[in-house]
Structure formats: C-alpha cells, structure tokens
Amino acid sequence: MRKKNLIFFGLLFLCLAANAQNKTFDPVEYVNPLMGTQSVHSLSNGNTYPAIARPWGMNFWTPQTGKMGDGWIYNYTAEKIRGFKQTHQPSPWMNDYGQFSIMPVTGKLAFTEDERASWFSHKAEIVKPHYYSVYLADFDVTTELTTTERAAHFQFTFPENEQSSIVIDAFDKGSHIKIIPSENKIIGYTTRNSGGVPTNFKNYFVLIFDKPFASNDTWHDKVLEKNKLELTDNHVGAVVGFKTKKGEKISVRVASSFISIEQAELNLTTELGKASFEQTVADSKKEWNKVLGKLTVEGGSEDQLRTFYSCLYRTACFPQKHYEKDATGKIIHYSPYNGKVLPGYMYAGTGFWDTFRALYPLLNLVYPSINKEMQEGLINDYKEGGFLPEWSSPGFRNVMVGNNSASVVSDAYMKGLRDYDINTLYEALLHGANNEGPMDAVGRKGAEYYNTLGYVPYDVKINENAARTLEYAYDDFAIWKLAKALKRPKKEINLFEKRMMNYKNVFNPKFGLMSGRNKDGSFPANFNPFKWGDAFTEGNSWHYSWSVFHDINGLIGLMGGEKTFVSKLDSVFTIPPVFDDSYYGSVIHEIREMQIMNMGQYAHGNQPIQHMIYLYNYAGQPWKTQYWSREVMNRLYKPTADGYCGDEDNGQTSAWYVFSAMGFYPVCPGTEEYVLGAPLFKKVTLELENGKKLIINAPNNSEDNKYVQELKWNNSTHTKNFINHFDVLKGGELNFDMSNTANQKRGTSASSYPYSYSTSK
Numbered sequence: 001m002r003k004k005n006l007i008f009f010g011l012l013f014l015c016l017a018a019n020a021q022n023k024t025f026d027p028v029e030y031v032n033p034l035m036g037t038q039s040v041h042s043l044s045n046g047n048t049y050p051a052i053a054r055p056w057g058m059n060f061w062t063p064q065t066g067k068m069g070d071g072w073i074y075n076y077t078a079e080k081i082r083g084f085k086q087t088h089q090p091s092p093w094m095n096d097y098g099q100f101s102i103m104p105v106t107g108k109l110a111f112t113e114d115e116r117a118s119w120f121s122h123k124a125e126i127v128k129p130h131y132y133s134v135y136l137a138d139f140d141v142t143t144e145l146t147t148t149e150r151a152a153h154f155q156f157t158f159p160e161n162e163q164s165s166i167v168i169d170a171f172d173k174g175s176h177i178k179i180i181p182s183e184n185k186i187i188g189y190t191t192r193n194s195g196g197v198p199t200n201f202k203n204y205f206v207l208i209f210d211k212p213f214a215s216n217d218t219w220h221d222k223v224l225e226k227n228k229l230e231l232t233d234n235h236v237g238a239v240v241g242f243k244t245k246k247g248e249k250i251s252v253r254v255a256s257s258f259i260s261i262e263q264a265e266l267n268l269t270t271e272l273g274k275a276s277f278e279q280t281v282a283d284s285k286k287e288w289n290k291v292l293g294k295l296t297v298e299g300g301s302e303d304q305l306r307t308f309y310s311c312l313y314r315t316a317c318f319p320q321k322h323y324e325k326d327a328t329g330k331i332i333h334y335s336p337y338n339g340k341v342l343p344g345y346m347y348a349g350t351g352f353w354d355t356f357r358a359l360y361p362l363l364n365l366v367y368p369s370i371n372k373e374m375q376e377g378l379i380n381d382y383k384e385g386g387f388l389p390e391w392s393s394p395g396f397r398n399v400m401v402g403n404n405s406a407s408v409v410s411d412a413y414m415k416g417l418r419d420y421d422i423n424t425l426y427e428a429l430l431h432g433a434n435n436e437g438p439m440d441a442v443g444r445k446g447a448e449y450y451n452t453l454g455y456v457p458y459d460v461k462i463n464e465n466a467a468r469t470l471e472y473a474y475d476d477f478a479i480w481k482l483a484k485a486l487k488r489p490k491k492e493i494n495l496f497e498k499r500m501m502n503y504k505n506v507f508n509p510k511f512g513l514m515s516g517r518n519k520d521g522s523f524p525a526n527f528n529p530f531k532w533g534d535a536f537t538e539g540n541s542w543h544y545s546w547s548v549f550h551d552i553n554g555l556i557g558l559m560g561g562e563k564t565f566v567s568k569l570d571s572v573f574t575i576p577p578v579f580d581d582s583y584y585g586s587v588i589h590e591i592r593e594m595q596i597m598n599m600g601q602y603a604h605g606n607q608p609i610q611h612m613i614y615l616y617n618y619a620g621q622p623w624k625t626q627y628w629s630r631e632v633m634n635r636l637y638k639p640t641a642d643g644y645c646g647d648e649d650n651g652q653t654s655a656w657y658v659f660s661a662m663g664f665y666p667v668c669p670g671t672e673e674y675v676l677g678a679p680l681f682k683k684v685t686l687e688l689e690n691g692k693k694l695i696i697n698a699p700n701n702s703e704d705n706k707y708v709q710e711l712k713w714n715n716s717t718h719t720k721n722f723i724n725h726f727d728v729l730k731g732g733e734l735n736f737d738m739s740n741t742a743n744q745k746r747g748t749s750a751s752s753y754p755y756s757y758s759t760s761k
Contacts, residue, residue, distance in 0.1 A: 027292035028285055030309035033127050036648050038076035038641035039092075044589050044605065046644035047092050048314070049074040052132045054284060055291045055316040056347075056370060057149040058324070059256055060087050063120075063134060064101055068113055068171055069192070071095040076641035080117040081136065083169060084145060086152070086205070086256060090318055090349035090650055094393045095194035098203035098258065101169045104156045106139040111167045111219050111239050129313055130284035146281045148271035149321060151255035153280045158244035165215075165241045166252065168207065172235035179216045179229045179238050184209040186238050187261050196395040198339030203256050206264045210251040215241035251277060258334035259341050263324055270325065291316050294366050297661070299682025299701060306639035308661055308680075311654035315362055318355075318650040319347040319374065322394055336395030337385035345377040348394035350650045352404035353471075353537075354607050358655035360408050361666035364415040365725070368689055375412050376420050378405070382428040387437045398439040401464050401537050402471035403432050410478035411669035413485060415725055426486055429479050433472075433496075444472060449519075455505040458516030458524055458535055466506045466516045466535035467608075470547040476500040477550035477757065478670040500757065503548045506535075507558045512568065514545040530601075533583035536608075538590050540579070542572060542601045543609040549668040552618040553756030562619040569615060573600045573628070593646040597636065604636055605646015610656050611667045614675045617721035618753050623707055623742035626678035629660050630706040633680055662686070662696055663736065664723060671755045673722040676747075678708055679736055692731030698738050705738040708746065712737075721747045722754040 036046015053060040064085040065078035071092030073085060083101030103116050110116040117138075124135035132145040141164075144155040158164045170177050170190045177188040186209075189202040217240075218225045220233040242250060255268035272280065297308050323333040323346050333346040350359075363371040382388050388405035391397040409425045434451065437443030446456035446465065450472055456465040480496035508515040508523050515527045516535030529541035536544045545568075548555040556565040577595045581587050593605035603609055613632065616624040636645040637657050644653060659665045663679030684696040711718045712735040713727070723734070746752075753759070 025293060025296060026289060027296075027309050027312075028129055028288040030306045031129050031288075031292070031313045032306055032310045032639045032643075033129055033313065034076060034641050035307075035310045035639055035643040036641070037074055039072070040075070041072075042589055043592055044644070044647045045642035046646075046648045047072075048644075048648050049087070049089070050127050050132065051087075051129070051317055052145055053129065053147055053317065054149045054287055056319070056321055057147065058321045059098070059147070059150055059152070060317070060320070061085065061132075061145055061147055061152050062087055063132065068169070069095070076122075079119055081120050081134065082113045082117045083167070084143060084154070086254070088320060088349060088394070090351075090393050091647065093647075094391075094397065094399070097193035097197060097201070097394060098190065098256065099192055100171055100175075100188075100190045100203070100205055100256075102154065102207070102252065102254065103167045103169070104136065104139060104141045104143060104158070105165050105167060106141060106159060106161045107163060109163065109165060109217075109224070109239060109241075111169075111224065111237060112222055113169065116167055128285075129288050131281050144277065146277065146284050148280065148284070150257070150267040150324065151253065151271040153272060153275075153277050154252040154254065155277045156250045156252070158242070158248050158250065160246040161244050163241055164244040164250075165239050166209075166250070167237060167239050169237045170235070174234060175236045176232040177218055177230065177236045177238045179213070179218065179240065181213050181216055181229070184212055186240070187264075188236070188238075189261075194393070196393050196397045197336050198395075200339045201258075201336070203258055204261045204264045205254065205256040206261060206268055208253045208268065209240065211242055213240040214243055215239075217241075257324060258322070259324060259332070263326070266327060267324060288313075291367070294687050295658070295662075296685040296687075297681045297683070299699075300680060303639055304680060307637050307643070308658065310639050310643070311637070311657040314648060314654035315359060315651040315658060316367070319350040319392070322346040322348040322377070333380070335380070335384045336392075337381065340384075342380065342384065344380045345373045346380050347374045347377040348392045351391040351400055352408055353390065353400035353402050354649040354652040355655075356404040356407040356411070356669055357607055357610060357652055358659055358666060359651040361411055361415075361669050362651075362655045362658060364412055364417065365728070366686065366688075368415070368417055371412055372417050372420060375409065375417060375425065378409065378428070379421050379424050382424065382431075387442045388428045388432055390441050396437075396439060396442050398441045400441055401445070401468045403444050403475045404471060405429070405432060406475035406478040407669050410482040414481055414670055414672065416729070422486065426482060426488075429482070433476065433479060444468070450502070451499075453505075453519070454499075454502045455517055457519040459518045464533070464535065464537045466514055466541075467537040467539075467544055467547075469506045470503050470514060470544060473500050473503040474547065474549050476502070481670045500550060501554070503551070504554070504558065509558075511541070512559050512564070513541045514547075515541055528580050530578050531580040531583060532588070532591055538588070538606050539603060539608045540601075542575070543603055543606070546612040546615060547608060549611065550670070550755075551757040552615055552667075553753070554758040556619060557758070566616065566619050566621055566624075569612065569619075569624070571600075572602050572609075572612065575601050577601060590646060597645055599631075599635075603646075604632055605644070605653075607649065607652055610653070611665065614665050614667050614677060617675050617747065618756065620748040620750075620753075621744075622676065622721050622747040623744060625676070626707050626742070629665075629677040630680070633657060633660055634703075663698070663734070668755060672725045673755050674725065674728070675722050675754045676708070676711070676720075678706055678738070688729060688731065690729060692729065694728050694731055695733045696736070697733060698736040700738040701736070702738070704740040707739050707742045708736055709739040709743045710737040710746065711735070719746065719752050721752050
C-alpha cells in the first residue's frame with residue numbers, strides 16, 4: 001500500500017511539474033495599473049491614473065473620478081465615477097488634452113458630470129493594462145473597456161429598463177457633437193487642452209453603436225436639447241437612449257484623430273475592424289505580454305513580481321505616439337508646433353528633466369526600435385518648432401530646467417541606434433545649447449551668461465540657476481560625446497569639452513556642496529544647503545550636489561577625496577529631513593515626501609538624487625550601493641495604490657526600479673556603462689531585440705543576502721564596478737554570488753571604478 005502511494009504521489013508531482021513548465025508566462029497579470037493612484041496635491045504616492053491602453057499608444061482611456069479639468073483624473077479613495085475618459089495626460093501637473101468621455105446611465109436622464117456620477121467599489125472593479133471592468137451601482141450597469149492604439153471598444157451590460165442611456169461629453173472650451181441615427185453613429189470634436197497646442201487644435205472622435213438609438217438628444221452646459229442632432233458651443237454633449245433587457249450588452253466602438261473626422265473613422269476601421277470585444281481584449285493582452293515579456297524575473301516574492309511588472313508597464317506608457325496612418329499606410333501626424341498635417345513620426349508626453357536619467361536608457365537597452373521612432377519624431381519636433389522640446393505635452397511646455405534633449409539624443413546614438421538623420425538632430429543640439437528658446441524651458445535660459453561666465457548667476461533674476469548650470473554642463477558632455485562620434489570640427493569638440501567642466505564653477509568650497517554664485521564670482525552669504533528651490537529645482541543642495549554624472553572623480557576631488565566624498569554620501573541618509581521652504585512659501589509635496597520616508601535627506605520621490613546611491617562605486621565602497629539600492633526597492637516601492645514615494649513621472653521612477661532590480665543602473669547616459677548594484681531576484685532573463693539573451697543569475701539572493709561576494713561574466717571573474725552596454729548586447733550570463741555580509745575587498749581599486757571624464761584621458 002505504501003509503495004502504491006509513493007508511486008501515485010510521484011506521478012502526481014511529475015504531472016504538476018509538467019503543467020508548470022507548459023504554463024504560458026503571463027507577465028501582464030502581475031501588473032497593477034492602480035499603483036500610485038492614491039495621491040493628492042499635497043502628497044504624491046505616484047500621481048498616476050490607471051491607463052487602459054496599448055504600449056506607447058496614441059490614446060489612453062481611464063475611469064474618471066475627478067471633475068472636468070481636474071488633473072487628478074482618478075483617485076483611489078474616490079467614491080464615484082463620472083465617466084470613462086480618453087486621455088493623453090502625462091501628469092496631473094501638466095493636465096490633459098484631446099479629452100472626452102462616455103458614461104452609461106439608467107432611469108432618469110442624467111448628463112451633467114455630477115448628476116451622472118455613480119458609486120463604485122474596488123471590490124467590483126477589475127483593472128489591467130488591456131482590460132477594465134467596473135460595476136456602476138447607481139445604474140446597475142457593468143462597464144467593460146479595452147483598447148487599440150487609437151481606438152477603444154466598450155461593452156455595457158444593462159438591466160431591464162425602458163430608459164437606458166449613454167452620455168457623450170465633449171468637454172468645455174469649445175466642442176462640437178453630431179448624432180447620425182441612420183448609422184448608429186456620433187461624431188464630434190473637443191478642443192479642451194492645457195497648452196502646448198496651436199490655435200487650430202482639435203481632437204476629432206467617432207463612436208459607432210451596435211444598436212439603433214431609441215432617442216437622440218444633445219446638450220450644452222446644463223441644457224438638454226430634445227431631439228436636436230447637432231450642436232457647437234462652449235460645452236456640448238449627446239445622449240442616446242435604448243430600451244434594454246436584463247443582461248443586454250451594448251457595444252460601442254470609439255476612435256479619435258488629431259487630423260480629421262475622416263481620419264478618426266479610418267483609425268476605427270483599421271484598428272478595430274469587425275473584431276469582437278473579446279478578440280480585442282485578447283489582442284491587447286498579447287501585445288502587452290510581448291512588451292513586458294522582454295524581461296522575465298524569477299525567484300522573488302509575489303509582491304516583488306507585481307511591483308516589477310507594474311513598473312515595467314509604466315515605462316511602456318510614455319511618451320505616447322502622436323502619429324497616425326493614412327489610407328495608404330503612410331505615417332503622418334498633426335503638428336502641435338505649427339498646426340499642419342505632415343509626414344513622419346511624432347511622440348508627445350514626456351519631460352526630459354525626468355526621463356533622460358533612466359527611462360530613455362531603458363528604451364535603448366530593451367526597446368531600441370521604439371526609441372528609434374522617437375528619435376525620428378524629435379527630428380520633426382525640431383523642423384516644425386525650431387527647437388527640441390524639453391517637456392512636450394503635446395508641444396512645447398514651459399516647465400522644468402535643463403537642456404536634456406542633448407542627453408536623450410546622444411545616449412541613443414552612443415548606444416548604437418542608427419538609420420535616422422542624426423546630423424539634423426546634432427544641429428538641433430547646437431541650436432538649443434547656444435540660444436534661449438521661445439520660453440524659459442526651451443533652449444537654455446541664461447545661455448549668454450553660461451557661455452561667457454561659465455555658469456548662470458544667482459543674482460540676475462534667473463531662477464534655479466545652479467541647477468541650470470549643473471544640467472547644462474552635463475548636457476555639454478553629452479554633446480561632446482556625440483560631436484566626437486560624428487567627427488565634428490576639432491574647435492567645436494574642444495568648446496563642449498571645456499564647457500562640460502562648468503560644474504566646478506558652482507561648487508562652494510566653504511560648504512563642500514553646490515550652490516548659487518553671483519555674477520561677480522562671489523557666493524551668496526546667506527547660502528543654506530537645506531533650502532529647497534531658489535538656486536535649485538525641486539530640491540536642495542544636498543540633492544543637486546551629485547549632478548555631475550560625467551565626472552564623479554572630478555567631484556570627488558572638489559570634495560576633498562574619496563573619504564570625504566563617501567562621508568558626504570553617508571550624510572545624506574543620516575542628516576535629519578530638515579528643510580527650508582521659504583522660496584515656495586509653503587511645503588511643496590516633494591518636501592513632504594522626503595520628510596516622511598525616514599531616509600534623512602534622501603528624496604527618491606524626485607529625480608535629481610535618484611542616481612546618488614550608485615556613486616559609492618566611484619569611491620571604493622560598492623557594498624553601500626548594494627545595501628541602499630535594496631533598501632530603496634524594498635521600502636519605497638509597493639504594488640499598491642500608494643506604491644510610489646513621489647511623482648512617478650512618465651516612467652522614470654519606474655525605470656529606476658527596473659534597472660536596479662536587474663542589478664545595474666545608467667548613472668551617466670551618453671556613456672556605454674551601467675554601474676553595478678545588487679539584483680533583487682534570483683534570476684532575470686532579458687531578451688534583446690537582436691535575438692541574444694542576457695541572463696542574470698543570483699541563486700543565493702534573499703532578503704538578507706543583499707551583498708555581492710563575487711561576480712562572474714560568462715564564467716570569468718568580473719572585478720569592475722560596471723558593465724558595458726555593448727558587452728550586454730552580445731548576450732551571456734552575469735552570475736552574482738550573494739551573501740549577507742559585505743565583501744569590502746571587491747571593487748575598491750581605482751581600476752574598477754566606472755567612467756569619469758577626469759580619469760578617462
């Protein structure tokens with residue numbers, strides 16, 4: 001009997017093992033699009049919304065809990081849904097454009113956003129990148145939603161009702177609506193935007209229903225126009241009615257275009273065709289799995305897997321495709337710079353101040369073909385706008401500092417992207433580096449001061465001047481790298497090589513930190529390293545003093561050597577989170593997020609300091625990078641509605657996690673190096689676009705085993721504190737031997753340090 005039991009359980013084990021092996025890897029099921037949605041003005045836990053979309057799709061859709069015009073579209077703590085909104089919003093602070101909504105109601109005809117709002121519960125909500133479902137309790141209606149790149153497919157399940165309705169809201173600031181009963185169709189346009197568009201901007205939309213309308217009404221503001229089929233006014237919408245049976249499903253296909261109604265209809269036909277709702281869901285899921293499946297992680301907890309893939313999902317959201325395909329399949333776009341319809345690619349919805357750091361390097365490693373399209377889009381940005389954007393939404397936006405398009409362009413080319421007009425992009429970099437733009441955040445504000453004095457002065461009424469100086473210096477490094485690769489004239493190369501050292505001009509030797517500097521060369525007498533803003537951007541001197549990505553060795557020299565440098569790095573975590581908010585006049589959310597995280601002055605919720613943890617590698621103490629990278633991953637990221645520690649910002653904060661979980665990070669975009677940390681999982685497999693695989697093994701990894709004892713690259717001991725991008729592209733294995741004690745001998749010699757300009761000559 002015992003022998004038979006052993007045989008039975010043995011066979012059962014083999015069957016279970018076989019089933020496990022045959023099970024298709026389904027990374028999209030680990031994604032929580034609600035991660036980061038529990039945010040308010042005063043405290044950001046991500047400031048995200050659940051984007052139901054295709055990767056980098058032109059249109060996103062999301063349930064709308066906020067009021068029209070409110071950048072906080074969806075808040076996890078909200079009780080009611082007002083509609084299901086097409087959105088292009090990259091951030092609540094930037095707000096939206098190309099927006100309209102659809103909402104089912106039953107019973108009394110309700111069309112204003114307050115009247116049509118319905119209670120809902122997260123317990124009756126399913127949220128995935130490719131599919132959304134929610135029960136609207138006040139109307140006894142279940143709404144389901146899935147998307148393509150430029151279209152969406154809704155399915156509404158109604159109760160038995162004499163008056164079931166679907167409301168279309170084209171929003172205010174100028175809109176148009178037309179009902180075409182003979183075709184079960186509604187068309188219209190919305191103009192509501194938050195800037196960055198020409199005067200002729202419109203987002204045209206078309207909706208086709210699978211059931212004839214029993215009633216047709218339009219409305220404007222709070223006035224219902226019974227049986228009127230067309231309206232143009234400040235704020236218009238439509239309501240179409242149906243008699244429904246219990247459980248009856250009404251399908252609505254929706255698409256939009258920045259070009260015309262005809263193009264919107266073409267987008268609808270080419271992307272949705274006659275596919276069923278279920279087929280569209282399946283197609284979207286397949287596409288997300290293809291994108292997310294480029295990285296397979298194993299050997300972590302359920303929460304770690306959910307966090308990883310939720311972050312990876314965010315990195316594949318922005319920037320959005322701002323191009324369409326005409327009837328011949330030709331790529332065209334509506335230009336947010338000159339209002340014309342022109343050939344070629346265009347992307348929109350990202351701030352390079354955030355995303356140059358890790359998001360674009362991640363694209364160059366994992367999704368280079370997408371970034372090639374983005375580079376081609378940048379060429380069109382320059383041709384049509386006269387400058388490269390630093391924040392696009394969809395055109396130029398006047399926010400943040402720096403000229404970090406230089407980094408985005410240079411890193412792509414230096415990482416091997418080719419077959420696009422790099423010479424025109426280089427021309428754009430030269431133009432942006434030497435001129436002020438049409439607004440403060442385009443080109444270089446203070447360019448004349450920077451190019452003559454070597455810094456942007458503190459006392460010439462140019463805000464955030466030290467931050468500008470530091471970022472311009474790094475951007476000059478990026479241009480220098482590209483200039484050398486393109487074999488530009490020696491005089492030009494030498495100019496940028498000189499300028500990239502301008503970071504030294506805002507180093508305040510009295511404090512051993514970066515600060516503003518007056519036009520006469522003196523440093524302000526009242527300098528306070530804990531003062532946010534002023535000479536810096538959304539941070540203080542303790543955050544920005546590490547922004548010398550290209551010459552950390554030079555920074556170490558300024559600070560007095562490796563021992564002092566490491567001591568200052570340590571101090572970031574040990575100094576209490578004190579702050580001076582007098583520049584802003586109140587505590588901005590970035591300050592509060594630093595204050596409450598119990599990590600001293602380390603402000604991971606904002607971008608300037610996110611690379612700082614990796615700088616221990618440049619001063620002979622890589623084990624501290626290993627410790628702190630693991631601490632940040634475990635403490636500051638969760639797969640929950642409050643899962644981020646500040647603004648997620650278009651994939652940047654997520655890209656930090658994805659890189660760090662793999663065990664390395666691009667401290668200096670524009671170089672070929674990734675600086676090492678410690679992997680989070682026991683195994684990561686990266687499928688490269690060239691068909692090769694990078695396998696990262698750390699079989700001893702655990703919560704306690706966070707330190708690297710030894711690293712082998714393809715079975716050869718690897719003593720460097722970095723790995724090379726082009727070595728990674730060849731494929732191979734990185735084998736980390738992890739332990740619970742730090743190896744204080746590995747990576748301590750100068751020969752193991754990552755790239756610094758000062759030591760590269």
